[in-house]
Amino acid sequence: MKKGLFAVLCAFGLLTLAGCANEHIISTHDGRLIESENKPEIDEDTGLIEYQDKDGRYNQIPQSEVSEIKER
Structure with missing residues (x-):
């Protein structure tokens, strides 16, 4: 039971970190x-x-061509 819960928490943590990119x-x-x-x-x-x-x-790309950089 504890191993299953630990695996779920680890998977959730990895998905959370992947969302940081x-x-x-x-x-x-x-x-x-x-x-x-x-x-x-x-x-x-x-x-x-x-x-x-x-x-x-x-x-x-040259800076002179860029008008804006936004995070998606």
């Missing part, structure tokens, strides 16, 4: 909406905004 939407000045799997960050060396798309690829 928030997607972000990057809005550009030309009206595009780009979905990002992680929080976009600024590359200090290049000044570009780096993000990971739904397919797991890393991309960059």
Whole structure:
């Protein structure tokens, strides 16, 4: 009985942690909406905004093209 309850609590905890990975939407000045799997960050060396798309690829976009970044 205790093992079953422990397993359920562990599964619930893992699902809760998985929900912490928030997607972000990057809005550009030309009206595009780009979905990002992680929080976009600024590359200090290049000044570009780096993000990971739904397919797991890393991309960059110039800061001058971005109008807004929202958490989904």
